[in-house]
Amino acid sequence: MERKPVLYVEDDDDDVFFMRRAFEAADVRNPLKVVQDGQEAIQYLSGAGPYANRAEHPLPTLVLLDLKLPRKGGLEILKWIREQPALNTLIVAVMTSSQNVLDIGQAYDLGANAYSVKPTGADKLVEMVRSLRQRFLD
DSSP: OOOOOEEEEOOOHHHHHHHHHHHHHTTOOSOEEEEOSHHHHHHHHHTOGGGOOTTTSOOOSEEEEOSSOSSSOHHHHHHHHHHOTTTTTOEEEEEESOOOHHHHHHHHHTTOSEEEEOOSSHHHHHHHHHHHIIIIIO
């Protein structure tokens, strides 16, 4: 059985690199698709532009969403996702460096399924990815 991808919305190449390694170490078998800004995330999720081929770019089973993004912020994307009837049950886990209680509250108010502050250190990232796998992918 082919596993649906995880869509990682992240503009920092280093974070993407470490996330790919954490996926391997945590034995996540879902492919990791990456988009680098909010506008690209909306294109991917709506199957528009370069993401129109759903065989190549299937809807994800999980979205890992950074808050601080170019073009459209993470909270805007989360709000947009929850307004789309075809996507409003999509699992969205916010992964960001922000520990701001207002960001956390707003993310949950907009329908985030989880909110995690990006850990420092590879071991903690692997542990967090393992937890996401157990909660949302297994």
